[in-house]
Amino acid sequence: MPPLTMSEKILAKASGNESVRPGQIVDGSVDLLYMHEMLAMALIPFGEIGTAKVWDPTKIVVTLDHWVPPPTPEIAKMHQTIRDFCRRQGIQRFHDVGDHGIVHQLIAERGYAHPWDLVIGSDSHTNMVGALGAFAAGIGATDTAAVMATGGLWLRVPETIRVDVRGTLGRCTGAKDVILKVIGTTGDDGARYAAVEFAGPTVGALPMNERFVLCNMTTEMGAKVGMIAADETTKRYLAHNGIPFRPISSDDGATFAKSFAFDVDGMGPQVACPSNPANLKPVEEVQGTKIDVAFLGSCTNARIEDLRIAAELLKGEKVAPGVRFQITPASQIIYRQALEEGLIEIFMDAGATFTSSTCGPCFGGHLGTLAGDEVCISSTNRNYPGRMGSPQAQVYLASPWTVTASAIHGEITDPRKV
Amino acid sequence: MLREFRGRVWTFGDDVSTDHIIAGKYLGTTDAKVFAAHAFEAVDPTWSSKVQPGDVIVAGDNFGCGSSREQAPVALKTLGISGILANSFARIFFRNAINLGFPVLECPGLRAKVQPGDVIEVDMARGEVRIPHGQVMRFTALPPNVLEILEAGGLVAKIRSDLSTKRP
Numbered sequence: 001m002p003p004l005t006m007s008e009k010i011l012a013k014a015s016g017n018e019s020v021r022p023g024q025i026v027d028g029s030v031d032l033l034y035m036h037e038m039l040a041m042a043l044i045p046f047g048e049i050g051t052a053k054v055w056d057p058t059k060i061v062v063t064l065d066h067w068v069p070p071p072t073p074e075i076a077k078m079h080q081t082i083r084d085f086c087r088r089q090g091i092q093r094f095h096d097v098g099d100h101g102i103v104h105q106l107i108a109e110r111g112y113a114h115p116w117d118l119v120i121g122s123d124s125h126t127n128m129v130g131a132l133g134a135f136a137a138g139i140g141a142t143d144t145a146a147v148m149a150t151g152g153l154w155l156r157v158p159e160t161i162r163v164d165v166r167g168t169l170g171r172c173t174g175a176k177d178v179i180l181k182v183i184g185t186t187g188d189d190g191a192r193y194a195a196v197e198f199a200g201p202t203v204g205a206l207p208m209n210e211r212f213v214l215c216n217m218t219t220e221m222g223a224k225v226g227m228i229a230a231d232e233t234t235k236r237y238l239a240h241n242g243i244p245f246r247p248i249s250s251d252d253g254a255t256f257a258k259s260f261a262f263d264v265d266g267m268g269p270q271v272a273c274p275s276n277p278a279n280l281k282p283v284e285e286v287q288g289t290k291i292d293v294a295f296l297g298s299c300t301n302a303r304i305e306d307l308r309i310a311a312e313l314l315k316g317e318k319v320a321p322g323v324r325f326q327i328t329p330a331s332q333i334i335y336r337q338a339l340e341e342g343l344i345e346i347f348m349d350a351g352a353t354f355t356s357s358t359c360g361p362c363f364g365g366h367l368g369t370l371a372g373d374e375v376c377i378s379s380t381n382r383n384y385p386g387r388m389g390s391p392q393a394q395v396y397l398a399s400p401w402t403v404t405a406s407a408i409h410g411e412i413t414d415p416r417k418v
Numbered sequence: 419m420l421r422e423f424r425g426r427v428w429t430f431g432d433d434v435s436t437d438h439i440i441a442g443k444y445l446g447t448t449d450a451k452v453f454a455a456h457a458f459e460a461v462d463p464t465w466s467s468k469v470q471p472g473d474v475i476v477a478g479d480n481f482g483c484g485s486s487r488e489q490a491p492v493a494l495k496t497l498g499i500s501g502i503l504a505n506s507f508a509r510i511f512f513r514n515a516i517n518l519g520f521p522v523l524e525c526p527g528l529r530a531k532v533q534p535g536d537v538i539e540v541d542m543a544r545g546e547v548r549i550p551h552g553q554v555m556r557f558t559a560l561p562p563n564v565l566e567i568l569e570a571g572g573l574v575a576k577i578r579s580d581l582s583t584k585r586p
């Protein structure tokens with residue numbers, strides 16, 4: 001058998017082939033399908049397919065995350081439709097408002113995805129889950145309906161692009177800065193249709209929360225999936241949920257369409273400037289830019305570790321006058337942790353706003369959108385025009401350190417100087 | 419799907435994202451007419467009233483990047499756009515369009531050869547585009563499985579026919 005990359009191994013397994021090669025079209029059987037409010041859109045083609053029942057309710061997870069709690073009667077109705085559908089279909093792993101989380105985070109923290117799984121999510125940032133050694137790809141509404149009806153999906157086996165990272169990051173610098181640097185180098189279509197695999201000593205040393213950040217933003221490279229070998233770190237993360245573990249990594253001698261090597265030794269904070277995630281500048285070049293809003297949230301950077309960073313910087317400080325700093329945890333579980341650790345009190349003392357978990361501001365949906373003349377620094381993953389509200393608003397993407405330091409100073413700030 | 423079509427061109431640049439095509443604030447519904455009415459509002463607030471059924475979009479690299487929202491191709495299809503030709507497409511947008519039976523074709527280099535308002539003729543199955551002055555440009559045709567979905571009228575129609583042939 002020829003040596004295979006991780007994604008090739010998983011697609012071979014999922015399609016019942018001994019081996020697959022890039023470019024081949026395979027029919028994969030799906031181990032996990034997860035959905036958020038997109039389910040409402042998928043119900044239209046699902047109804048048209050006409051199978052009445054989903055293929056396997058035990059392989060489906062649904063949560064509400066984009067509009068939580070619902071900001072309009074129409075969306076409350078949409079939630080009702082989803083709730084009723086899950087009940088009728090016997091989908092037990094439906095996480096309703098109160099038990100919710102941004103879906104990618106919820107899938108990871110509840111232990112629903114495992115190494116070797118073919119995971120399909122109705123959202124473009126499903127790539128995040130690949131950090132667990134799964135093949136996790138995002139799809140749209142009609143594909144979602146097709147998987148609900150049949151449990152299968154046609155997939156083109158992607159070429160793999162390898163990204164090796166070595167070196168010790170500088171102070172107040174993390175995976176977000178690394179991935180921004182990678183996207184700034186490859187461009188926002190540098191990995192179109194491809195699988196991106198992260199490796200090297202720096203990646204091996206990253207904890208799971210930081211690995212999720214890397215894979216999450218492979219979407220901003222155009223990638224189909226982002227993957228990291230499942231190792232001892234992955235094993236420990238999953239053990240927390242009592243999940244049996246089977247390691248996966250690419251074979252020695254596997255074929256990579258391209259390889260990139262990054263030496264991040266001593267690298268400092270990076271910022272993606274308006275209005276493209278690949279429009280990269282080191283923080284030194286944009287510091288001093290006045291901001292109106294700072295947002296710490298989204299599936300990219302709103303885990304407990306990110307909130308701890310914010311709390312550490314905010315302790316004894318105040319958010320700059322005229323700036324609104326909103327912190328929105330990625331799930332209810334993280335919300336509770338923040339509460340128990342006393343972080344929320346620190347945020348409130350500093351004059352920040354702390355909200356229930358939702359995607360809301362990240363996609364300009366609700367609970368904190370931007371006016372046309374506002375400038376925002378955000379821990380999210382996208383800054384295309386109109387992404388967070390008005391198409392005229394300016395959005396800078398950065399790490400939790402840089403976002404928080406900027407909130408304190410009212411301008412883009414190098415966190416190493418705080 | 420029409421294998422061949424002819425239409426007036428609207429041009430766009432590189433990295434047109436799904437946020438450009440339909441903003442997140444309009445997604446709180448499943449009504450396709452709402453998506454159509456606000457299509458490309460971030461680029462030109464009056465675009466959806468100017469576009470005519472049958473028009474064609476010609477764009478640069480990475481068309482449809484960003485979110486997986488199928489509302490983006492739905493908006494353009496609902497307006498009656500007959501197809502999108504781009505130097506390259508973002509992958510989920512491409513899949514979503516095909517699944518809707520909405521023609522999309524990768525035509526590297528075409529964008530530089532056409533102007534807004536040009537009338538072009540497209541043959542999807544052959545991968546041919548006739549641009550003004552009679553010149554024909556050739557591109558890689560869609561792979562057979564993708565063409566099959568388009569020809570069926572989209573993935574739903576394809577699955578329905580697959581299921582009905584499977585049933586005794």
Ligand code: SF4
Nearest residue numbers: 125298299359362363
């Ligand atoms: S937080 Fe933002 S990027 Fe993540 S799933 Fe929600 S809307 Fe998408």
